[in-house]
Amino acid sequence: MIPQKATRQQTKEHNRDLVLKTFFDHDTISRAEIARITYLTRTTVSNNVSTLLSEGLVEEVGLGESLGGKAPVLLSLIADSRYLIGVDLEQDKFVGAIVNLRGEIKEKITTPTNQSDGQEAINLIYQLLDQLLATNWTPIIGIGVGAPGLMNLKEGIVVKAVNLDWENFPLANLLYLRYKLPVSVLNDSQAAAIGEYVYGEGHEPNENLIVVNVKEGTSAGILIEGKLFQGDGGGAGEIGHVVVQKDGIFCRCGKRGCLETIASIRAIIQRAKILAPEAKSSVLSKQSEEITLDTIKDAFLADDALAKEIVFEAGHYLGASIANLIGILNIQKIVITGEMTRFGDAWLQSVQSSMLQSSFNNLAQDTSIELGKIALQGCVLGASASMLMDGYSLLFNQNKV
16 A cells, blocks of 8 residues: 555644644643644744634643743643543443543542343433533533443444443444434443553553453553554453463353453452351451452451452462463553552552563563552543544534533
């Protein structure tokens, strides 16, 4: 295929996005500094800044320090000039939020769910979005959804989501037809990875990053040079349904001994309920029928032997699976997010120890593993931020609510 020269319009949009990105990357910045960073001419920068000012996306906020001549005018992104909606379809609840351009959550709604079929699930999503769109935060320019399961990101189709009883479900199209807004649908772990990359601390532009999301399920989001890596079928990072125990318990996917059956919160709760009645010395034995993640955490922090055994076993198998990711991708920065992070550094140490034992030494010794920085809201933030990952055209879209 013969490479095609960029059109004048494409070059214009590229330069505009380059200038706009510098505003996202800085609290305040001058026109001269933008020109220095982007290598664009001062005239090009000035013209693009004028466009952004007229669009209400940036504003002049004062004067910078003079270096001998005229003090430069400082500009800043207007965080509340546009809003996006992020939605996280969790196992027991759906969470939706209105997010501004700096990742600040302005409104958040949580809807408990015990859906028995896919139609009930989509009705709850409609209910959630109707409530968010009825608020006073405007303009809203797009909707991002993080859902469990296998996704076709290009077409916005949920290929398979067991929890939601969806198969080849055209979620993006349904939401677009109802709300007439651009929609992005991606796997919840991919959304969490974007959220951590964009809003977490200490991540460099265009770096490689793996974010392992451990909650009801277990999967990873992979970013290569700052771009989401989806794989040929959109399922890159689906480590939760890789068998780690040949004779393990049955998984909801139909196989036996998947990582999800031993490393997820669902798995440790189930295992605690099975083992607690026989563990007379454990505080969990007295509440075996009412065990929750919180009761396991309390027991774990109280140095309960059964709770520690279950949690550390989960960490061991997760670490071994992460070792496989290291061997395949050799990405040196790994972040863990999700509900299991509530077990803190002790659990993380069990994950890291297993990772080191199971990895090629020369690769593992240069790999860092840490807990996420944005708590449990990474999926919501990442789902909204995913709308701007490939460019900022959406910010200039006239189709706003």
